[in-house]
Structure formats: C-alpha cells, structure tokens
Amino acid sequence: xxxxxxxxxxxxxxxxxxxxxxxxxxxxxxxxxxxxxxxxxxxxxxxxxxxxxxxxxxxxxxxxxxxxxxxxxxxxxxxxxxxxxxxxxxxx
Amino acid sequence: xxxxxxxxxxxxxxxxxxxxxxxxxxxxxxxxxxxxxxxxxxxxxxxxxxxxxxxxxxx
Ligand SMILES: [Zn+2]
Numbered sequence: 734x735x736x737x738x739x740x741x742x743x744x745x746x747x748x749x750x751x752x753x754x755x756x757x758x759x760x761x762x763x764x765x766x767x768x769x770x771x772x773x774x775x776x777x778x779x780x781x782x783x784x785x786x787x788x789x790x791x792x793x794x795x796x797x798x799x800x801x802x803x804x805x806x807x808x809x810x811x812x813x814x815x816x817x818x819x820x821x822x823x824x825x
Numbered sequence: 826x827x828x829x830x831x832x833x834x835x836x837x838x839x840x841x842x843x844x845x846x847x848x849x850x851x852x853x854x855x856x857x858x859x860x861x862x863x864x865x866x867x868x869x870x871x872x873x874x875x876x877x878x879x880x881x882x883x884x
Contacts, residue, residue, distance in 0.1 A: 749855050766855075770854060779865065809866055
C-alpha cells in the first residue's frame with residue numbers, strides 16, 4: 734500500500750532520510766520511501782498498513798500529516814519514468 | 826552523492842558498487858528501497874538491492 738505524507742516544501746528529501754533512519758531504528762514495516770522534485774510538498778511511503786505510516790511520522794518535524802487513502806502503483810509509474818521523449822523534443 | 830547512470834544507485838564512488846557502471850553528479854529524485862522483496866515500487870523500478878536510488882540521472 735502506498736501513502737502520501739504532506740511535508741514542508743523543499744524538505745522532501747530530508748524527511749525521506751529522517752523516515753529511513755526511523756524505519757531502520759524501530760524496525761517498521763516500511764518497504765520504500767520516495768521523494769520526487771515532481772511532487773512538491775509530499776513524500777510517498779510504501780508500507781504494510783496505514784498504521785505503520787502513522788507510527789512512522791508520529792512527532793516528526795516538518796511533517797504536516799498523512800493524506801487519506803492510498804495511491805495506485807500506476808500513478809507512481811509516471812513518476813519513475815524519465816521524461817526522455819519530452820527532453821529530446823526540447824533539445825531539438 | 827553521485828548516481829549510477831545505469832541502475833541509478835546513489836554512492837560517493839565514481840563507479841557503481843552494484844553494477845560497475847559510471848556514476849554522475851547530475852541526478853534528481855530520491856527513492857529509498859528498504860524491502861525489495863515486498864516493495865511494488867522496487868518491482869516497477871526493477872530494483873533488487875536495498876539502498877538509495879535517484880529517479881533520473883544524466884551524464
Ligand atoms: Zn549501478
């Protein structure tokens with residue numbers, strides 16, 4: 734299950750690192766963490782359940798909260814695919 | 826940090842410790858894979874080794 738966590742803009746990568754540290758320390762059931770420049774103000778967290786993500790972000794600074802619901806893997810695919818075609822067009 | 830041009834793994838090395846390809850300072854995005862066996866994102870990105878990855882890398 735993939736969840737979106739709202740963060741302060743510009744802090745996405747820092748928070749992803751902070752989350753990674755907490756996952757390792759507390760042995761939480763988190764599978765992956767994604768911070769993309771294309772997704773300002775959010776960090777995506779793939780975890781066993783919503784409860785795990787709530788536990789992960791509890792008291793974490795610069796985190797605004799958890800977005801209700803889950804995100805489809807198809808939506809993530811767009812983020813993972815480099816926009817090669819567009820870049821090539823722009824280069825001419 | 827630098828990112829591998831082939832597998833996008835993040836490292837301080839000039840060559841990737843996972844696949845041996847050249848690395849670049851020109852990268853964007855951060856994908857941290859903690860559990861490659863259980864992660865759907867890891868499967869989509871074809872990542873099998875735990876660690877930090879860039880989303881896009883250029884030379
Ligand atoms: Zn590599």
